[in-house]
Amino acid sequence: VKARRGNGLCFFDPQMQTAISDRAQLEVDLKNALRQSELVLYYQPQFAQDSTMVGAEALLRWQHPERGLVPPGAFIAAAEESDLIVHIGTWVLQTACAQLLLWQSDPLCERLQLSVNVSARQFRHPGFVDLVLETVACLGSRAHLLTLELTESLVLDNVEEAVARMHQLRARGIRFSVDDFGTGYSSLAYLTKLPLHQLKIDQSFVRNLGVRPTDDVIVQTIIGMAGNLELEVIAEGVETSEQRALLLEYGCGYFQGYLLARPMPVEALYALLAQRTGG
Numbered sequence: 636v637k638a639r640r641g642n643g644l645c646f647f648d649p650q651m652q653t654a655i656s657d658r659a660q661l662e663v664d665l666k667n668a669l670r671q672s673e674l675v676l677y678y679q680p681q682f683a684q685d686s687t688m689v690g691a692e693a694l695l696r697w698q699h700p701e702r703g704l705v706p707p708g709a710f711i712a713a714a715e716e717s718d719l720i721v722h723i724g725t726w727v728l729q730t731a732c733a734q735l736l737l738w739q740s741d742p743l744c745e746r747l748q749l750s751v752n753v754s755a756r757q758f759r760h761p762g763f764v765d766l767v768l769e770t771v772a773c774l775g776s777r778a779h780l781l782t783l784e785l786t787e788s789l790v791l792d793n794v795e796e797a798v799a800r801m802h803q804l805r806a807r808g809i810r811f812s813v814d815d816f817g818t819g820y821s822s823l824a825y826l827t828k829l830p831l832h833q834l835k836i837d838q839s840f841v842r843n844l845g846v847r848p849t850d851d852v853i854v855q856t857i858i859g860m861a862g863n864l865e866l867e868v869i870a871e872g873v874e875t876s877e878q879r880a881l882l883l884e885y886g887c888g889y890f891q892g893y894l895l896a897r898p899m900p901v902e903a904l905y906a907l908l909a910q911r912t913g914g
């Protein structure tokens with residue numbers, strides 16, 4: 636192994652090489668994980684102002700045989716470097732829709748919304764619209780229970796194409812939420828062009844509510860704007876009762892965060908629902 640020599644042609648950075656082969660290994664492991672059903676969805680409940688549970692966000696976890704439960708931050712980015720994210724995203728969508736279908740035969744769950752995260756690469760894949768339409772077919776007229784969470788940058792990267800895709804799915808009832816709202820571009824004009832249902836206030840703003848006055852202003856502005864555009868607004872990362880109280884005061888409609896409930900396996904979600912409805 637040659638060390639870095641400075642002639643520009645023949646450098647070798649062992650650390651970089653390790654990083655590259657780690658990535659490659661991660662990709663191989665992930666492919667196997669998908670095949671061997673090691674991926675699971677956790678569900679983080681979402682609540683209305685009166686604290687009724689109205690839905691959940693599906694959050695991916697990797698149940699690794701040795702490393703235990705691995706959060707998506709450790710592998711989504713690697714998957715996004717290839718079409719592996721398309722395969723993983725397909726599994727997530729199919730699993731989420733199967734869950735929604737199951738919920739339709741349970742009075743406790745039949746009205747629950749389910750939000751699913753969509754990666755840019757997945758959304759732009761030529762087969763995406765057809766895949767989603769096929770996947771929601773089993774839901775019939777209940778396709779509106781599925782919300783796709785898209786980020787601003789995903790949409791703004793190619794607005795025309797995104798709008799066209801979103802309209803095709805919107806026509807079938809599927810809803811759209813702008814995830815991490817407020818963290819991306821400052822252009823707001825695009826908001827009126829998109830068939831949106833919800834804005835999701837990023838947790839970085841929620842974190843400093845009552846602490847950093849500019850964040851209170853930003854949150855109030857987002858909520859006001861959502862109201863004017865007739866969009867739902869949900870706050871994510873709600874961790875304290877003070878944050879929740881301020882959000883309520885500002886008129887935020889929906890809440891998600893550790894204060895209310897952590898992401899959990901579906902069985903735990905059932906237990907929570909039964910407990911809250913006094914069952």
Ligand code: C2E
Pocket residue numbers: 679693694695706707708711724727752753754814815838871872873874891892893894898
């Ligand atoms: P995100 O979509 O912004 O999801 C919110 C993240 O915040 C989740 O992390 C959630 O567990 C965490 N969270 C929820 N409440 C609180 C809170 O009160 N405080 C704090 N500090 N954090 C909270 P998670 O599950 O680790 O997911 C991280 C990111 O991975 C997600 O961010 C999303 O971008 C991505 N992701 C998760 N599942 C999927 C998936 O199925 N597909 C794709 N493409 N991306 C996914």
Ligand code: CA
Pocket residue numbers: 692752784814
């Ligand atoms: Ca999300």
Ligand code: CA
Pocket residue numbers: 814815835837838871
């Ligand atoms: Ca988010």
Ligand code: CA
Pocket residue numbers: 815
């Ligand atoms: Ca985020």
